[in-house]
Amino acid sequence: MKNIILIAPPGAGKGTISNYLVEHYGYVHVATGDLLRCEIAMNSELGQEIDQIISKGYLAPDDIVIKLVLKKLEQIHNKPFILDGFPRTLKQAEVLQEIFLQFHLNNITAVYLDVDVDTVLKRIEGRRICNQCQKVYNIYSEELKPIHEGLCDNCGGVLVKRSDDEKEKMKIRFQIFKENVESILNFYQSRNELQVIPATTSITDIVDKIINEAEV
Numbered sequence: 001m002k003n004i005i006l007i008a009p010p011g012a013g014k015g016t017i018s019n020y021l022v023e024h025y026g027y028v029h030v031a032t033g034d035l036l037r038c039e040i041a042m043n044s045e046l047g048q049e050i051d052q053i054i055s056k057g058y059l060a061p062d063d064i065v066i067k068l069v070l071k072k073l074e075q076i077h078n079k080p081f082i083l084d085g086f087p088r089t090l091k092q093a094e095v096l097q098e099i100f101l102q103f104h105l106n107n108i109t110a111v112y113l114d115v116d117v118d119t120v121l122k123r124i125e126g127r128r129i130c131n132q133c134q135k136v137y138n139i140y141s142e143e144l145k146p147i148h149e150g151l152c153d154n155c156g157g158v159l160v161k162r163s164d165d166e167k168e169k170m171k172i173r174f175q176i177f178k179e180n181v182e183s184i185l186n187f188y189q190s191r192n193e194l195q196v197i198p199a200t201t202s203i204t205d206i207v208d209k210i211i212n213e214a215e216v
C-alpha cells in the first residue's frame with residue numbers, strides 16, 4: 001500500500017477523494033488546507049497571520065506549511081497517508097523528499113488529478129464544508145449532497161461556504177496553481193512516481209484508479 005501525494009487544482013475533489021480513501025481503505029488524511037484552517041481556528045498569532053494570507057487566495061509561506069506537515073507526519077508514524085494539497089511549490093516537493101528520506105519512506109505515488117477549469121468552477125460553486133469536522137459536501141452532486149440540507153451527516157455541524165471559494169479569490173488560486181504545477185509534475189515525473197488520472201468521472205471511478213496505482 002503506497003503513500004499517496006494528491007496533486008490537483010483547487011476544487012478538483014482532493015478532499016472528497018481523500019475522505020473516501022480514509023473511510024474505505026484506512027489512509028490517514030494529511031491536508032495542509034485543514035492544518036492551516038485549524039491553526040486559524042485556534043486564533044493564535046500564527047493563525048491570524050495565516051488567515052490574512054489564505055483568505056486572499058495566496059499560498060501560506062513554505063516554512064510554516066512544511067513545519068505543520070512534518071509535525072503531522074511524526075504523529076501518524078507508520079500508517080499509510082494521503083497528502084492532500086502538499087506540495088504546492090517545487091521547494092515544498094524538495095523538502096518533502098528530504099523528510100521522506102529522514103523517515104525512510106520510499107513507497108510513494110504522486111497522483112495528478114487532471115481536470116478542466118469549467119468543471120472545477122462548477123464544483124467550487126456547490127462546495128460546502130462542515131464548520132466542525134471539515135467534511136466536504138457538494139450541493140450539486142447526488143453523490144455528495146448531505147442527507148439534511150445545511151447539516152453535516154457525520155457530526156451535525158453547520159455546512160458553510162469557504163471564504164476563499166469566492167470567484168475573485170478562485171482566479172488567484174488558479175493562477176498560483178498554474179504557476180507551480182508544472183515544476184512539481186516534472187519533479188515526480190523525473191522520479192518515475194507520477195500518475196495522471198482524468199478527474200471528470202465519478203468519485204468512485206477516480207478512487208478505483210487511485211487505489212490501483214497505490215497497490216492497495
Ligand code: AMP
Nearest residue numbers: 032033054057058059060065085086088
Ligand atoms: P485547500 O484546502 O487545499 O484548498 O487549501 C486552502 C488554502 O490553504 C490554499 O488556497 C492556500 O492558501 C493554503 N494552502 C494549503 N496548502 C498549502 C500549501 N501546501 N502551501 C501553501 N499554502 C497552502
